[in-house]
Amino acid sequence: MFGKLTVTKIFCTDLDAMVAFYRDRLGLAVREEYPGHTVVFDTGHGGELIVSKGDKPVHIAFTEADIPAAHAALKDLGATEIVPHKTGERFELTDPEGNHLIFVNA
Numbered sequence: 494m495f496g497k498l499t500v501t502k503i504f505c506t507d508l509d510a511m512v513a514f515y516r517d518r519l520g521l522a523v524r525e526e527y528p529g530h531t532v533v534f535d536t537g538h539g540g541e542l543i544v545s546k547g548d549k550p551v552h553i554a555f556t557e558a559d560i561p562a563a564h565a566a567l568k569d570l571g572a573t574e575i576v577p578h579k580t581g582e583r584f585e586l587t588d589p590e591g592n593h594l595i596f597v598n599a
Contacts, residue, residue, distance in 0.1 A: 495566070495596055496558030502543035503551055508532070511544045550587075554595040560584065563596050 505511045512532050515521045521534035524541065531545040543552075555563075560582045564575055572586040580599030587593055 494555075495563035496555035496598075497539075498553060499540045499556045500543065500554035500595070501541075501551065502545065502553070504545050504547040504549045506546070506548070508544065508546050515542065515544065550590070550592040552593040552595060554597055556597050556599065558596040558598055560596065560598040567596075 508529070508531075512523075515534050516523060516532075521536060521542065523532060524535045525531075525533040529546070531543060534542040534544070536542050539556075560575055564572055564584050567586055570586050573584050575582050575584045577583075578597050578599070581597060583595060583597045585593060585595050
C-alpha cells in the first residue's frame, strides 16, 4: 500500500444539508470552514472528510506515502509529476472511473 487512506473529499449541491448531516447527525467535529464553499470534518485518528460545493468526482488522499516509490510504481497509470505540497510533496492520478487519488508524503 502507498500510504494511509486518510482524506476523502466529496462534492455536493446543498452544503448546508451536508454539514447538518455529518456534523449534527453523525457527530463529526468541524476542523475548518470556508463559508459557502467547503467544510473539513475530523473523522478521528488523523482523518478528514472534506465536503465542498460542486459537481466533481470523489477525491481521496493517501498520506505518509513514500512519494518516490509510489510515483515510480504508479507512473504508468498517468500519475502527474511530483510537485510541492503544503506539508511536503504530492502527485495525483485518476482511477478507472475518473475519481482523483492524491498521494502526499506528510
